[in-house]
Amino acid sequence: MLEHETRPTRAWVLHPDITSNRTRRDATSGLEEAVALAAALPNLEVVGSEIVRLPKIQPGHLFGKGKIEELRQRLQDADVELVLVDGPVTPVQQRNLEKVWKVKLLDRTGLILEIFSDRARTREGVLQVEMAALSYQRTRLVRAWTHLERQRGGLGFVGGPGETQIEADRRAIDEQLGSLKRQLDKVAKTRELHRASRAKVPFPIVALVGYTNAGKSTFFNKVTGADVFAKDMLFATLDPTMRSLVLETAHGGDREIILSDTVGFISNLPTQLVAAFRATLEEVLDADLILHVRDISHHQTDEQAADVLKILSDLGIKENAPMFEVWNKIDLLPDEAREARLARAGEEDDKFAISAVTGEGIDDLLAAVSAYFEDDKIERAFVVPYAQGKKRAWLFEEGVVLSEEAGEDGYAMRVLWTPRQEKEFRDI
Numbered sequence: 001m002l003e004h005e006t007r008p009t010r011a012w013v014l015h016p017d018i019t020s021n022r023t024r025r026d027a028t029s030g031l032e033e034a035v036a037l038a039a040a041l042p043n044l045e046v047v048g049s050e051i052v053r054l055p056k057i058q059p060g061h062l063f064g065k066g067k068i069e070e071l072r073q074r075l076q077d078a079d080v081e082l083v084l085v086d087g088p089v090t091p092v093q094q095r096n097l098e099k100v101w102k103v104k105l106l107d108r109t110g111l112i113l114e115i116f117s118d119r120a121r122t123r124e125g126v127l128q129v130e131m132a133a134l135s136y137q138r139t140r141l142v143r144a145w146t147h148l149e150r151q152r153g154g155l156g157f158v159g160g161p162g163e164t165q166i167e168a169d170r171r172a173i174d175e176q177l178g179s180l181k182r183q184l185d186k187v188a189k190t191r192e193l194h195r196a197s198r199a200k201v202p203f204p205i206v207a208l209v210g211y212t213n214a215g216k217s218t219f220f221n222k223v224t225g226a227d228v229f230a231k232d233m234l235f236a237t238l239d240p241t242m243r244s245l246v247l248e249t250a251h252g253g254d255r256e257i258i259l260s261d262t263v264g265f266i267s268n269l270p271t272q273l274v275a276a277f278r279a280t281l282e283e284v285l286d287a288d289l290i291l292h293v294r295d296i297s298h299h300q301t302d303e304q305a306a307d308v309l310k311i312l313s314d315l316g317i318k319e320n321a322p323m324f325e326v327w328n329k330i331d332l333l334p335d336e337a338r339e340a341r342l343a344r345a346g347e348e349d350d351k352f353a354i355s356a357v358t359g360e361g362i363d364d365l366l367a368a369v370s371a372y373f374e375d376d377k378i379e380r381a382f383v384v385p386y387a388q389g390k391k392r393a394w395l396f397e398e399g400v401v402l403s404e405e406a407g408e409d410g411y412a413m414r415v416l417w418t419p420r421q422e423k424e425f426r427d428i
């Protein structure tokens with residue numbers, strides 16, 4: 001009934017393809033991702049999208065004159081109100097383009113911030129997004145400021161209404177940032193307390209990570225039966241959601257684990273948001289096992305996986321952290337590709353092909369997770385070469401050594417350990 005009042009904003013997505021700055025992502029999937037991002041905003045209709053080749057960035061207007069005029073016509077014909085530019089746009093370019101096109105304009109960071117603020121569900125999430133948004137605004141003020149200085153011929157002339165206003169704005173933003181930071185610290189402390197009390201619970205934590213839209217929440221819901229806001233949107237989970245899950249052990253017993261869903265990753269994450277991610281993803285740092293959920297049907301699934309691993313390493317997660325790869329959405333693969341994936345997953349003990357929608361492969365994955373935390377110990381004998389002192393030290397730290405004898409090639413060891421320790425040892 002209210003349809004007329006909530007008419008969606010008509011938006012147009014532009015993906016600048018900067019010839020001098022080609023990354024390994026092709027422009028078409030860049031545009032596709034930007035459109036998907038835009039669609040994640042509520043009450044917005046993407047009425048058009050295109051790649052704009054950009055041999056050279058124009059400082060004042062980003063695009064060249066001819067292109068701007070051509071676009072102006074198109075935007076006007078389509079009655080566009082909001083233009084989303086998938087890349088950085090300086091405040092000056094933004095102002096100029098908004099004036100010529102008579103639209104509102106958001107760049108990639110602005111767009112992601114909008115989505116984040118719309119999705120944040122816990123107090124901490126909201127605070128983080130506010131902080132990120134403020135830092136973003138602050139850098140824009142700084143840029144406007146340098147621009148002003150340049151216009152004055154770089155004389156370093158200070159004073160005048162422009163500067164004073166900007167300085168006041170910056171101070172106001174700094175004060176707000178300080179206050180947000182204090183609140184966030186408090187929330188973080190409370191969380192720390194929760195975590196400490198949880199640490200007393202002897203349940204392993206399994207964290208889901210993955211590129212946005214990989215299917216983490218769908219998987220999480222499927223296995224926990226939880227009602228975690230299932231949707232066809234990006235970034236539905238800005239805050240980690242945790243549920244306990246009881247798995248069956250190999251001997252028919254129960255094993256309880258805590259499964260934690262996290263925010264989806266994305267390429268070219270604006271720097272202002274990296275900190276917000278870091279706090280949100282602390283759970284992952286704490287996890288006993290990471291499940292890296294991948295949309296194996298996506299044509300850039302390998303690039304997405306590389307992005308996720310890069311973000312994890314930026315977050316300080318060790319390369320050899322225990323991790324399973326979950327190849328999700330196999331139901332969407334054509335037969336041949338599907339068979340190939342299933343065969344490879346069959347060969348490697350830390351890769352699993354599943355469909356979070358049909359449920360295929362999930363039992364095997366959960367059995368492997370359960371086995372990973374199997375307490376049953378196994379005895380092994382092997383030689384640790386003298387050059388691998390780190391491995392030997394680790395065995396003693398873990399307290400698994402039964403006996404040790406110095407031989408010709410190294411230490412002949414006998415150990416008693418869990419399958420989990422065995423895997424960790426291999427990765428050292």
Ligand SMILES: Nc1nc2c(ncn2[C@@H]2O[C@H](COP(=O)(O)OP(=O)(O)OP(=O)(O)O)[C@@H](O)[C@H]2O)c(=O)[nH]1
Pocket residue numbers: 210211212213214215216217218219230231232233234235236237262263264265328329330331332354355356357358
């Ligand atoms: N066909 C198919 N679709 C799936 C599968 N898993 C997830 N999807 C769909 O993929 C879309 C994204 O799934 P989500 O579970 O929301 O993805 P997510 O990784 O939690 O996304 P973010 O919250 O953005 O990080 C939804 O439309 C799901 O229905 C699958 O195994 N097969």
